[in-house]
Amino acid sequence: MENMENIKNNDNVKKYDIIYSLVVHESPDCVIDLINNIYLCNSSQSVFIVIHCNELMFKSLIPYQNTMKNFILNSNYFNKKLFSKDLTKAHFQNFNFINSSNLIEFKYFCLIASNCLFIKPFKLYDIENNIRPLSNYTQTFSNNLIGWDHHKKTINNINFIKFLKNRNIKLVYNQHEGAIYHKDVFMKIINITKNHKLFKKIKNKIPVEEVLIPILENYVSNGINPRICKVYWERKNYTPNKDDILKNENYMVKRIDRKINDKLRVFIRDKINNELLINN
DSSP states (O other), rough: OHHHHHHHTOOSEEEEEEEEEEOOOOOOHHHHHHHHHHHOOTTTTOEEEEEEOOHHHHHHHHHGGTTTTEEOOOOOOOOOSSSSSSHHHHHHHHHHHHHHTTTTEOOOEEEEEHHHESSSSSOOOGTGSSSOOOOOOOOOOOOOOSSSSTHHHHHHHHHHHHHHHHHHOOOOOOOOTTTTEEEEHHHHHHHHHHHHTHHHHHSSSOOOGTHHHHHHHHHHHHHHOOBBBEOOOTSSSGGGHHHHHHTTTTSSOOOSSSOTTTTHHHHHHHHHHHHHHOOO
């Protein structure tokens, strides 16, 4: 793992196609498994990984810094709660942490959960034309949250809804797992959140990452960006099965148990390794 000091002391600007932003809180061995999975499945593009964690995970992952390349631990770690602003804040901090270095350049920023895994090689050029650039256009406020589990609690954030109505911004929701953004689009999302103090306007316990980020991406880029991860919302524990994996319909899936010897995790790992062996 390269640390930020080493990057700053390097005179050569390092260019990457994608920065993968991970937020993790347990099972260091599965984090390493995910890192290896990302690199194995991203040979068609240059990638760098930035990881946000808690203090315990930070200490657990530090020993890997000398044996693995192109990933960095965000030193601004903190404990996170579900149904809060914490996951969104962590991804924002990851972006700012990487973007603060003038010696790293990148095109795209992709959000990943710690229980995701690629199940086949990902080729950026397959979806690149669908990644939306910044776009100025006029919206009309509308509520497209009906049917979402957290609809009522979101609507009850009066100051947040008032902000959206005053600017004619649509209410939408989407998963954050596998969302991929142009660098300037994600920067715009962060800046709007900061400049208008949107975190303070959201009081109720909701998964902020599933509503704030999609609302703002839809606002600044005139649509929703690709999600390269399939989440099986209709399934028990949102978990795919082996048949889902073998169909190869998706680049990445969630939810994979954070146990290194979990049967599905092992199945995916063996599948990737066997396919790479055949192709090489």
